[in-house]
Amino acid sequence: MPGVEGIEVQPGGEGVADAAGPTGDGEWSLRTARLARAPRAALLAHCDGARVYAGTHATGPHTLGLTDSLVGVLRAAGFRDDEAVAAGA
DSSP, X not given: OBOXXXXXXXXXXXXXXXXXXXXXXXXXXHHHHHHHXXXXXXXXXXXXXXXXXXXXXXXXXXXXXXXXXXXXXXHHTTOOHHHHHHHXX
């Protein structure tokens, strides 16, 4: 999404959804924690990242990647579909 003074902030951008690592790479709780921290790290990479992102609606090609990754990690850990989807919402 376009930012202030040319800053590009993509908290759901390419690479963020991959933060959990490959399937089986660590315990599910650690993988979900990495997924939760990835967008924050993307925002903190820019001094005005959170201000630029606040109140916007991300519509980029990777918008659902983070949620999809989270649901996948939880399903692989044995959570029911409805539980995994609720956690990703």
